[in-house]
Amino acid sequence: MTDKKQLRGDMRRIRDAFVVRARPTISVPAPLRALFAPDMIVVAYVAVGSEADPGPLIAAARAAGCRIALPHVVDRATPLVFVPWNEDDALVDGPYRLRQPALGNERLAPDLVLTPLVAFDRALNRVGQGAGHYDRAFADYPNATRIGVAWSVQEVADIEPDAWDAPLHAIVTEQEWITR
Numbered sequence: 001m002t003d004k005k006q007l008r009g010d011m012r013r014i015r016d017a018f019v020v021r022a023r024p025t026i027s028v029p030a031p032l033r034a035l036f037a038p039d040m041i042v043v044a045y046v047a048v049g050s051e052a053d054p055g056p057l058i059a060a061a062r063a064a065g066c067r068i069a070l071p072h073v074v075d076r077a078t079p080l081v082f083v084p085w086n087e088d089d090a091l092v093d094g095p096y097r098l099r100q101p102a103l104g105n106e107r108l109a110p111d112l113v114l115t116p117l118v119a120f121d122r123a124l125n126r127v128g129q130g131a132g133h134y135d136r137a138f139a140d141y142p143n144a145t146r147i148g149v150a151w152s153v154q155e156v157a158d159i160e161p162d163a164w165d166a167p168l169h170a171i172v173t174e175q176e177w178i179t180r
């Protein structure tokens with residue numbers, strides 16, 4: 001496999017070009033809608049740059065009665081903290097150009113994690129930003145459902161998983177729902 005650092009750079013360029021050219025949007029696959037249930041904690045994210053925007057997935061989860069949480073990033077070394085995010089709650093600037101809720105007193109344990117991807121393959125392996133934030137979250141919450149969100153152009157042939165990598169349960173793109 002190509003070196004992960006090189007792959008991340010290549011995929012960000014491909015993603016940037018794709019978004020400018022195609023103006024893609026994600027719609028909600030029926031099998032994902034079926035996973036949402038009242039009071040479930042769904043962790044989402046706020047897209048940065050050309051990342052796939054999970055807005056429609058968040059709206060569907062809210063409509064199904066789920067509670068939405070966003071990751072709050074302290075720094076590269078600290079595990080993600082999951083903070084409730086009600087509609088219209090303010091966001092503040094975080095590291096890495098992120099927009100995130102301020103750290104209040106409430107923490108939520110995820111039932112389902114909408115995970116931003118840098119690259120993925122058909123076997124549901126993923127490459128993220130490389131800080132291990134999601135790897136650690138998946139290790140800490142092994143029973144949470146792991147859903148990747150990406151543009152179709154971020155698919156690569158074969159990602160060699162590392163020992164600590166947990167595969168995704170499914171991936172949503174603007175074109176399809178990929179699962180086993």
Ligand SMILES: Nc1nc2c(c(=O)[nH]1)N(C=O)[C@@H](CNc1ccc(C(=O)N[C@@H](CCC(=O)O)C(=O)O)cc1)CN2
Nearest residue numbers: 012045046047048049071073096116128129131133134
């Ligand atoms: N929108 C979004 N939120 C997220 C993530 C993400 O990938 N996307 N995360 C994923 O773990 C967590 C934050 N962790 C991060 C760790 C490292 C970098 C990072 O190194 N970013 C690069 C380039 C980003 C780009 O251009 O795509 C940088 O700032 O140089 C970003 C986020 C939680 N929230």
Ligand SMILES: Nc1ncnc2c1ncn2[C@@H]1O[C@H](COP(=O)(O)OP(=O)(O)OP(=O)(O)O)[C@@H](O)[C@H]1O
Nearest residue numbers: 004127128129130131132133134135136139162164
């Ligand atoms: N459970 C864990 N606890 C602590 N560190 C971990 C854990 N899992 C992975 N890591 C570390 O995090 C880093 C993840 O690197 P990798 O290149 O796999 O990132 P990634 O999967 O692309 O990133 P991310 O999980 O942030 O999306 C590695 O240095 C790894 O040692």
